Amino acid sequence: MKITAAQAMVRCLEAEGISVVFGLPGAAICPFxxxxxxxxxxxxxxxQEQNAAHAASGYARITNxxxxxxxxxxxxxxxxxTGIATAYMDSVPLVVITGQVVxxxxxxxxFQEADITGSCEPFVKHSYLVKDAASIPRIMKEAFHIASTGxxxxxxxxxxxxxxxxxxxxxxxxxxxxxxxxxxxVGHPGQLKRVVTALKHAKRPLICAGGGVFLADAQDxxxxxxxxxxxxxxxxxxxxxxxxxxxxxxxxxxxxxGCTGANRAMNSADVILLIGARVGDRAIMSPMGLxxxxxxxxxxxxxxxxxxxxxxxxxxxxxxxxxxxxxxxxADTIACEPWYEPLKSSKAADYEPYAGCIRPQHVIETLCxxxxxxAVLCADVGQNQIWAARNFNIEHGxxxxxxxxGTMGYSIPAAYGAKLxxxxxxxxxxxxxxxxxMQMMELATLCANNIPVKIIVMNNGRLGMVRELQDNQYGGxxxxxxxxxxxxxxxxxxxxxxESARVTSxxxxxxxxxxxxxxxxxxxxECAVSPAEPTL
Amino acid sequence: xxxxxxxxxxxxxxxLSRISGLFSRRGFNIDSLAVGVTDDPHISRITIVVNGSxxxxxxxxxxxxxxxxxxxxxxxxxxETVSRELMLVKVACTVQTRSQIIDIVRVxxxxxxxxxxxxxxxxxxxxxxxxxxxxxxxxxxHILEVVRTGTVALAKGDDIVNA
Numbered sequence: 001m002k003i004t005a006a007q008a009m010v011r012c013l014e015a016e017g018i019s020v021v022f023g024l025p026g027a028a029i030c031p032f033x034x035x036x037x038x039x040x041x042x043x044x045x046x047x048q049e050q051n052a053a054h055a056a057s058g059y060a061r062i063t064n065x066x067x068x069x070x071x072x073x074x075x076x077x078x079x080x081x082t083g084i085a086t087a088y089m090d091s092v093p094l095v096v097i098t099g100q101v102v103x104x105x106x107x108x109x110x111f112q113e114a115d116i117t118g119s120c121e122p123f124v125k126h127s128y129l130v131k132d133a134a135s136i137p138r139i140m141k142e143a144f145h146i147a148s149t150g151x152x153x154x155x156x157x158x159x160x161x162x163x164x165x166x167x168x169x170x171x172x173x174x175x176x177x178x179x180x181x182x183x184x185x186v187g188h189p190g191q192l193k194r195v196v197t198a199l200k201h202a203k204r205p206l207i208c209a210g211g212g213v214f215l216a217d218a219q220d221x222x223x224x225x226x227x228x229x230x231x232x233x234x235x236x237x238x239x240x241x242x243x244x245x246x247x248x249x250x251x252x253x254x255x256x257x258g259c260t261g262a263n264r265a266m267n268s269a270d271v272i273l274l275i276g277a278r279v280g281d282r283a284i285m286s287p288m289g290l291x292x293x294x295x296x297x298x299x300x301x302x303x304x305x306x307x308x309x310x311x312x313x314x315x316x317x318x319x320x321x322x323x324x325x326x327x328x329x330x331a332d333t334i335a336c337e338p339w340y341e342p343l344k345s346s347k348a349a350d351y352e353p354y355a356g357c358i359r360p361q362h363v364i365e366t367l368c369x370x371x372x373x374x375a376v377l378c379a380d381v382g383q384n385q386i387w388a389a390r391n392f393n394i395e396h397g398x399x400x401x402x403x404x405x406g407t408m409g410y411s412i413p414a415a416y417g418a419k420l421x422x423x424x425x426x427x428x429x430x431x432x433x434x435x436x437x438m439q440m441m442e443l444a445t446l447c448a449n450n451i452p453v454k455i456i457v458m459n460n461g462r463l464g465m466v467r468e469l470q471d472n473q474y475g476g477x478x479x480x481x482x483x484x485x486x487x488x489x490x491x492x493x494x495x496x497x498x499e500s501a502r503v504t505s506x507x508x509x510x511x512x513x514x515x516x517x518x519x520x521x522x523x524x525x526e527c528a529v530s531p532a533e534p535t536l
Numbered sequence: 537x538x539x540x541x542x543x544x545x546x547x548x549x550x551x552l553s554r555i556s557g558l559f560s561r562r563g564f565n566i567d568s569l570a571v572g573v574t575d576d577p578h579i580s581r582i583t584i585v586v587n588g589s590x591x592x593x594x595x596x597x598x599x600x601x602x603x604x605x606x607x608x609x610x611x612x613x614x615x616e617t618v619s620r621e622l623m624l625v626k627v628a629c630t631v632q633t634r635s636q637i638i639d640i641v642r643v644x645x646x647x648x649x650x651x652x653x654x655x656x657x658x659x660x661x662x663x664x665x666x667x668x669x670x671x672x673x674x675x676x677x678h679i680l681e682v683v684r685t686g687t688v689a690l691a692k693g694d695d696i697v698n699a
Contacts, residue, residue: 117550121557126604129550146604179699180546180607304598307591 002167005133006031009097009159010039012140015172018068020044020059020420022052022413026072028112029099031164033070044420044449047441049076051413053083053154055445057092058378058417061400064217066093066147066155067417073099074112077158078119082407085123087154089404090238091215093147094154095140096124102162103131117158125153133166138173145176150183151302152215183301187318187326194314195297196330198271202295204339205231206269208254210283211238211403212276212300216320222275223247225324229331231273232340234262236283237389239276241399245392252345255283257386257535261343266290268339273297276320279309280404287311299323353506360384360458360529364391364430366509367456370517372426376400376418380411380431383464386535388430398425409438416442416451426454426517433459433483443496446522454516455524457489460531468534493524500524538567539593540617540689543582543600543609544699547573551605555582558603564588564596568621568664568686579607579699583688585664610697612689619689622661624649625671628678629656640673655680 003011009032013021020042025033036043046052049071056067071080077098087094100106101113117127126146128139136159143155199205213222219242226233232249235242237257243250252259254266266272266284272294279287287310290296298305298312299320306315316323353359364387367377371394379388379401392399400418402410415429431439436457446453463481470478493500499519503512503526516525545551552571559566567585574581586593593611600606612619629637629651637656641648646660660670664687671679691697 118553121554122561151602178604181604302602304595304602306598308595308598 001169003170004031004035004164005136005159005166005168006035006164008136008168008170009140009164010035010041011170012137012172013041013068014039016066016140016144021068021070022046022055022059022417023070024049024052024072024076025070026076026099026112028073028101028161029070029076029097031161032097032099032159044445046413047444049079050083050409051439051442051445053080053087053094053096054410054413055417056094057083057087057090058400058414059421060092060094061214062376062398062418062421064215066095066144068095068097070097071099072112073101073116074114077116078114081120081123084120084154084156086402086405086407086410088123088125090211090402091152092154093152095143095147096154096156098156098158099164100129100158100160103160104162106160117156120156123154124156127156128158130157130159130163133163133168136168137170141173142176142178146178146181150181184303184317185301185319185322187299187316187323191314191316192323192326192330195273195316195327198295198297198314199229199331199334202271202334204269204336205229205271205273205334206265207231207233207273207275208236208266208277209233209239209242209275210236210277212320213239213242216276216301218276218321218324219243221321221324221328225328225331228328228333230333230336232265232336232343234265236277236280236403237401238403240389240392241394241397244395246395249340251340251343253389256285257390259345259390261345265340265343267293269294271295271297273299274310275299275324276301278305284310354530357504357528357530358506358509360387360527360533361391362506362509363456363458363527363529364388365393366513367428368393370510370513371397371428373397375426375428376415376422378411378415378418378427378429380429380435381406381408382432382435383468383533383535384430384432384435384458387458408435411435412439412442412446412453412455415453415455416446419451419453428454428456430456430458432464433457433461433486433489434463436489437483437486440492443493443498447496447498450521452521454519454522457524457526458529459486459489459526460529460533461486462531464531465535468536471534472536489524489526498522498524500526502526502528504528537587537589539586539588540612540614540619540687541584541586541593541597541600541609542612542689542691542697543584544574544607544697545580545582546605546607547578547580548605551580552582554603554605555600558599559586559596562595562599564592568684570686570688576699583686585687607699608697610691612691616692616695617689618692619663619687620661621664621667621687622659622685623667623670624657624659624683625674625679626655626657626681627674628654628680630654633677637674637677640670644670644673646670
């Protein structure tokens, strides 16, 4: 029996176990939406397409499986690009479906036509412009396979309107045959041996864990390896929460905004095991110096990351979890406490309360002390992100942020994506007043779908990170950073029917956060934070 | 330093733009690029000559390998490679200069493929440095148009890059 290609796409999604998708329809994707409405798959209607990609990203990062977002041709697809690029930079598996104008009109600049496969080329792991309806089952199967294996990432499927309506025989393939794509997941035994030998001679070994640890689902084996060998761990921002903050060997986050102890550890280690960390410039500012002082072991699933940003002594390509499990069997305990114990960061100092506003660090500390032990914290980008990262302390929690691209407006859609993926976990989005206004239309999505995500807006009336940069590097010439015209955030949330409150002093913070966390539905808490507070 | 990379790719629409885009957005310069189908109609072979450092060419190779459409690639060693490029040159020619130009064509093992009252078009299939020499020799006669295919290359002997 034949079905339409649009129906076939929905059947493929069902076969992949997809239960939630995020999108916003338009004319060129209507056949697909028509078919989708007859499926059990839940569609979350976003208010701007970029947020569909971010929401899918939040969902995918919690489930560690590809998530799906959908937009129409032209502007709909173009709005997705920032979201796709954000996912690409953080290796988040997405399958992105876009409508396209009919095949015959391709290239004639017709209404709502955009070359989306061309525009997205630098930001996708792979893309398809479907010209043959019968190839849809194969392409869908390949897309999910490519997105979720090797180094994960977004895959785009662009489907012309007329292709969606064509009748095709349907059967979903069991396996994928791509002769050119066979990612290596098992570490080379010879290289593994070299790693074990290097560790034998190490006096001050250190693990630097990145976001790849989550992608390989290697959190447990990382903790086990560290415990067995007694090697301390630092993380990048993307690796934050891969190890419990209270793990006795967790020295904290490295980087420009990291903690001193962690950075000192990096600079004084004699062997550094980079695991799923791509040595981004915000995490490791001078890789040359690092490689001079220490033997660098780089474990990554993507061979192209080896030697890209740092000279490597022992490259080890493969799945981090497989490799850590193997290393657990072979590596011995190293007595290096005398080196790393003094590097543990002392707990934050007591703050003098400010008058009339709150210390932003205090917001995150209070939040972490009150939320559930497996809560998910989605930080946006800017000062709020740094405060959230530096003060993150949730025992079994998860920290999500746009680490690579630094995309403002990520936190709320990613948070509700995460909440839909893990309805039993508390999910809190933290953003600034600048980033909030890049995504505030999504309050409607929260409302319409009653997704109980909690939002903290740290309001300092400024684009705080840029302001700080101008203070430090442009002689204090503050330009274009004052967010005059900010709305009343509490009234705004209430206009959507979202519970909301404003808090302006450290004293009232604890109670305000308790109220927020105990509320049933979505909630917005505006915190008036000190406008002059720096992150550095 | 110049490097020659031989790449086998799926013969799909869009492959060439993926490959050339990868070079430009990472700031790598392509010296020449030649592409054509192989004995298997589903596979094309691209020969790219790049000019750069060892680090750069290694990055290029790794990034190319990540493209799903790239089946296999190999850096060809300079002295163990057969490489050729085809060039057509149209040069101004008069009754007085024609025989001089034809002399150059003969010495260089090139061929005259078109003649008119005012022009002579020659073809030369050789290695890139020979093409340059040929152009230099014709320069005094006023070159009107040049077209080159870009280098194609295969490893010598039984060293085979196949899918």
